[in-house]
Amino acid sequence: MIKVQNYADHAKELKNAVPTEPVLFLKPPSAYVKEGSPIVVPLYTSNLHHEVELGVVIGKGGNAISQTSAMEHVAGYALCLDMTARDIQDECKSKGLPWTLAKAFNTSCPVSDFIPKERIPDPSNVKLWLKVNDQLKQSGSTSQMIFSIPYLISYISDFITLEEGDLILTGTPKGVSAVQEHDELQAGIEDVVTISFRVQRQNQ
Helix, strand or coil: CCCEECCHHHHCCCCCCCCCCCCECCCCHHHEECCCCCEEEECCCCCCCCCCEEEEECCCCCCCCCCHHHHHEEEEEEEEEEEEEEHHHHHHHHHHCHHHHHHHCCCCEEEEECCCCCCCCCHCCCEEEEEEEEEEEEEEHHHHHHCCHHHHHHHCCCCCCCCCEEEEECCCCCCEEEECCCCEEEEEECCCCCEEEEEEEECC
């Protein structure tokens, strides 16, 4: 799974510079978790944040994909959460270290079931939302993205050959916040899908 920073307001709320080119990092398959299983907070973080995102599922692999043909490589979509150990990320940033421990731990990428391409005819104008314990925290649209989906596919494929089944997370709108043990997270793509996950702490 490839993750991108892609919303100006989210960059500003974290006091980051607005990216002028995509910032990429990876999550392993063990990061995925489906509904019915919990989001597990690692022992080493005390500040776990939610980030709701539109995921793009690659159906046809390739490298050096042009923007004009990029959407031909999309099989469909998924609603995803990028769970982030914000305190660890801040520490890594301050030391110039990779974000692996902040982003790639087990259950750090809750995902919905696969959404066929036809159900989201215009992925550039999709409304996303997330609630914590029924309180709305994030509400935004993919129309606010800095980099379009065709641009992201083309950019990523210049460096990383995309393969069938790869998932690209396209960034999160503003409103990220910390979650606690026993919180319930609900997220949705308006008129398409909703997902729900509970948070639990990792056993000592």
